[in-house]
Amino acid sequence: MTKTPSMKIRKRKTAGAVLLAFIMLLAVVIAMPISRTVPNVLATHSCTWNGIDIHPNSCPNSINLNSKGTTPVAILSNGDFDATTVDPSTVEFAGAPISSRGGWAWEDVNNDGLLDFVCHFDTQDLNLDSNSTEATLTCTYDGKGFTGEDSVNIVGP
Numbered sequence: 752m753t754k755t756p757s758m759k760i761r762k763r764k765t766a767g768a769v770l771l772a773f774i775m776l777l778a779v780v781i782a783m784p785i786s787r788t789v790p791n792v793l794a795t796h797s798c799t800w801n802g803i804d805i806h807p808n809s810c811p812n813s814i815n816l817n818s819k820g821t822t823p824v825a826i827l828s829n830g831d832f833d834a835t836t837v838d839p840s841t842v843e844f845a846g847a848p849i850s851s852r853g854g855w856a857w858e859d860v861n862n863d864g865l866l867d868f869v870c871h872f873d874t875q876d877l878n879l880d881s882n883s884t885e886a887t888l889t890c891t892y893d894g895k896g897f898t899g900e901d902s903v904n905i906v907g908p
């Protein structure tokens with residue numbers, strides 16, 4: 752049987768469809784690990800942080816605004832940021848300065864080999880209310896400004 756030009760085109764089209772299907776399958780395979788991690792990210796949304804970890808290594812970050820205690824917050828070091836250069840006198844979390852009761856310390860709270868800056872705030876001084884879902888910490892380090900955020904879960908009466 753002689754191949755007509757139209758058959759050739761049809762064959763090429765079939766090959767194109769097979770290739771397309773293969774690419775789509777490949778895309779699905781590649782996307783699978785991502786789609787597997789997405790639900791995890793969503794599930795742990797309340798534990799995510801942006802530079803800080805309220806109640807280090809604890810989740811959710813429950814805060815009882817009637818508590819007479821202190822709330823610990825870790826400013827986390829990373830490859831580009833050394834939390835040991837934080838100026839403690841400039842640290843403010845939800846409008847409150849570092850508590851004289853809790854103070855601050857350098858401690859590697861997330862075991863990544865980099866010292867983090869852990870500080871405590873008088874919970875009753877925090878400018879948060881029952882509708883708050885996140886809290887912000889600001890400070891200066893090395894003459895530069897730092898802003899970190901983490902989620903909060905307001906509990907209690």
Ligand SMILES: [Ca+2]
Binds near residue numbers: 798804806812
């Ligand atoms: Ca936490």
Ligand SMILES: [Ca+2]
Binds near residue numbers: 827859865
């Ligand atoms: Ca660390």
